[in-house]
Amino acid sequence: xxxxxxxxxxxxxxxxxxxxxxxxxxxxxxxxxxxxxxxxxxxxxxxxxxxxxxxxxxxxxxxxxxxxxxxxxxxxxxxxxxxxxxxxxxxxxxxxxxxxxxxxxxxxxxxxxxxxxxxxxxxxxxxxxxxxxxxxxxxxxxxxxxxxxxxxxxxxxxxxxxxxxxxxxxxxxxxxxxxxxxxxxxxxxxxxxxxxxxxxxxxxxxxxxxxxxxxxxxxxxxxxxxxxxxxxxxxxxxxxxxxxxxxxxxxxxxxxxxxxxxxxxxxxxxxxxxxxxxxxxxxxxxxxxxxx
Amino acid sequence: xxxxxxxxxxxxxxxxxxxxxxxxxxxxxxxxxxxxxxxxxxxxxxxxxxxxxxxxxxxxxxxxxxxxxxxxxxxxxxxxxxxxxxxxxxxxxxxxxxxxxxxxxxxxxxxxxxxxxxxxxxxxxxxxxxxxxxxxxxxxxxxxxxxxxxxxxxxxxxxxxxxxxxxxxxxxxxxxxxxxxxxxxxxxxxxxxxxxxxxxxxxxxxxxxxxxxxxxxxxxxxxxxxxxxxxxxxxxxxxxxxxxxxxxxxxxxxxxxxxxxxxxxxxxxxxxxxxxxxxxxxxxxxxxxxxxxxxxxxxxxxxxxxxxxxxxxxxxxxxx
Numbered sequence: 314x315x316x317x318x319x320x321x322x323x324x325x326x327x328x329x330x331x332x333x334x335x336x337x338x339x340x341x342x343x344x345x346x347x348x349x350x351x352x353x354x355x356x357x358x359x360x361x362x363x364x365x366x367x368x369x370x371x372x373x374x375x376x377x378x379x380x381x382x383x384x385x386x387x388x389x390x391x392x393x394x395x396x397x398x399x400x401x402x403x404x405x406x407x408x409x410x411x412x413x414x415x416x417x418x419x420x421x422x423x424x425x426x427x428x429x430x431x432x433x434x435x436x437x438x439x440x441x442x443x444x445x446x447x448x449x450x451x452x453x454x455x456x457x458x459x460x461x462x463x464x465x466x467x468x469x470x471x472x473x474x475x476x477x478x479x480x481x482x483x484x485x486x487x488x489x490x491x492x493x494x495x496x497x498x499x500x501x502x503x504x505x506x507x508x509x510x511x512x513x514x515x516x517x518x519x520x521x522x523x524x525x526x527x528x529x530x531x532x533x534x535x536x537x538x539x540x541x542x543x544x545x546x547x548x549x550x551x552x553x554x555x556x557x558x559x560x561x562x563x564x565x566x567x568x569x570x571x572x573x574x575x576x577x578x579x580x581x582x583x584x585x586x587x588x589x590x591x592x593x594x595x596x597x598x599x600x601x602x603x604x605x
Numbered sequence: 606x607x608x609x610x611x612x613x614x615x616x617x618x619x620x621x622x623x624x625x626x627x628x629x630x631x632x633x634x635x636x637x638x639x640x641x642x643x644x645x646x647x648x649x650x651x652x653x654x655x656x657x658x659x660x661x662x663x664x665x666x667x668x669x670x671x672x673x674x675x676x677x678x679x680x681x682x683x684x685x686x687x688x689x690x691x692x693x694x695x696x697x698x699x700x701x702x703x704x705x706x707x708x709x710x711x712x713x714x715x716x717x718x719x720x721x722x723x724x725x726x727x728x729x730x731x732x733x734x735x736x737x738x739x740x741x742x743x744x745x746x747x748x749x750x751x752x753x754x755x756x757x758x759x760x761x762x763x764x765x766x767x768x769x770x771x772x773x774x775x776x777x778x779x780x781x782x783x784x785x786x787x788x789x790x791x792x793x794x795x796x797x798x799x800x801x802x803x804x805x806x807x808x809x810x811x812x813x814x815x816x817x818x819x820x821x822x823x824x825x826x827x828x829x830x831x832x833x834x835x836x837x838x839x840x841x842x843x844x845x846x847x848x849x850x851x852x853x854x855x856x857x858x859x860x861x862x863x864x865x866x867x868x869x870x871x872x873x874x875x876x877x878x879x880x881x882x883x884x885x886x887x888x889x890x891x892x893x894x895x896x897x898x899x900x901x902x903x904x905x906x907x908x909x910x911x912x913x914x915x916x917x918x919x920x921x922x923x924x925x
Contacts, residue, residue, distance in 0.1 A: 335749060356630065463875065464645075480751040494853060495852070495871050496644075497868075498857075498869050498871045501864065502871065521860055522857075522858050525860050525862070526862055526864050526869075528860035545863070549861075560786065561860070563789040563862055564785055564815075565788075565819045566818070566859060567794070567815050567818045570818065576792065576820070581638040
């Protein structure tokens with residue numbers, strides 16, 4: 314369905330933009346229908362940039378991204394609109410996605426005007442109600458202002474906004490990082506239910522436990538390079554790349570306390586990011602970057 | 606040693622007083638790192654702030670705070686000043702953006718000490734020594750904040766906040782905005798500073814129970830402006846007595862738990878509004894164990910040494 318083919322991203326840097334800096338190196342992966350793929354990495358790993366390129370919020374410098382075989386960078390006008398009918402994004406801070414002066418229902422009216430103006434009123438109402446019910450909200454919620462709702466509710470409204478369009482791929486960029494533990498799990502379970510109904514999700518996060526809970530496949534990014542990817546249980550159960558291992562070691566567990574030495578190990582960790590190398594198949598459905 | 610008794614702090618709003626902290630009593634022993642957890646809006650940050658500086662819209666309603674046998678004049682902004690930084694210090698929630706972006710870090714610290722009537726140059730060796738303990742070279746003092754990573758900035762602010770060896774440090778969501786690797790280093794730094802005696806006791810405010818399980822000696826859980834449970838870390842994690850604590854722990858996805866195999870339950874409903882909180886136990890609307898007696902407010906009582914709970918069913922729970 315979605316194919317990211319050898320994509321790189323270069324940003325201009327330096328005082329007059331004369332220099333170029335490569336922030337994404339040759340990223341290559343695929344998302345199948347009904348699959349949840351997690352992009353995991355620390356800040357600066359390029360995970361958000363990859364998500365933004367898929368949503369066409371940032372251009373692709375090298376390589377290409379295709380959706381159902383169509384190169385998305387060539388989309389314009391009507392075909393771009395039809396792309397956004399199938400692919401939508403939800404972002405980290407729900408409060409900044411809403412205009413605080415208007416009631417939240419405005420977001421849905423905009424969607425209707427932009428994308429679904431051909432629907433008659435009755436069909437639109439049913440679609441809207443279905444989408445809201447899918448995320449566990451009532452239509453009465455539309456009459457509220459953003460400040461009257463919790464972060465989790467707003468985030469669910471934004472997911473409903475995407476569902477109204479009957480999308481096939483959702484790019485979820487750190488959508489639960491700002492939520493409380495109890496609301497987090499509600500949103501995660503919602504994503505799980507939507508996946509069962511056939512929605513594909515790209516789940517961008519720095520939290521390994523959340524990525525593990527929801528995804529079929531994991532992609533570990535380090536400084537814009539895929540260092541390891543594959544089925545969730547393979548990558549987390551049998552991590553091969555040192556970076557994946559160090560990330561997993563740093564995850565705090567409830568029932569297991571770090572030893573004194575482990576906890577106080579503040580030694581400046583050498584920057585382990587290495588350029589070059591190539592991905593090889595360690596096992597079926599488990600790729601690891603090796604350096605020769 | 607910190608002792609707080611029946612502390613009440615309200616927020617003034619147009620709609621009335623929001624009872625963010627509604628009668629809270631607890632103590633933190635010397636050398637203790639106490640974790641303070643709960644959902645947003647439960648009053649945990651309000652409690653942390655109240656111990657050092659009341660914001661304008663925060664209103665002191667009652668209660669007492671005693672630190673090392675001295676009563677802290679928390680309601681009096683001026684009188685509190687001599688205690689701040691030297692006795693009570695805080696690493697604020699957005700410490701990373703607390704650094705002045707137009708100053709080199711060293712100069713900013715000197716100016717800050719100067720404002721407190723201290724000389725930067727006399728404290729410089731100690732400052733550098735402590736930065737080194739947290740794995741930072743003295744070079745950082747010549748850098749601008751933008752040159753440091755989030756975790757490094759957080760550690761710089763920690764060194765600065767504890768430079769005068771305060772008796773109590775409040776760390777407000779210090780790990781929340783960080784990646785797992787930096788999070789671990791900041792967590793280690795908290796324990797290191799306690800062990801070296803730079804800080805006598807600490808209150809670590811966070812919604813991340815997994816981090817508290819690593820660094821805290823005891824954990825206190827708050828719900829809707831009240832205390833729900835306080836116990837040694839192991840007890841909270843392995844044998845919590847309050848139904849809210851149990852549900853909170855049950856909603857954490859740990860590495861190894863998958864949606865496909867085990868769907869974690871959330872906590873149904875939302876916390877009550879603190880404008881006019883319900884009488885009785887504030888968790889009763891969402892509580893699976895609620896029964897008739899819950900319309901009366903449960904006292905915060907000790908059910909085992911060091912283990913306090915506010916729940917009518919806590920006793921039976923702890924045994925079963």
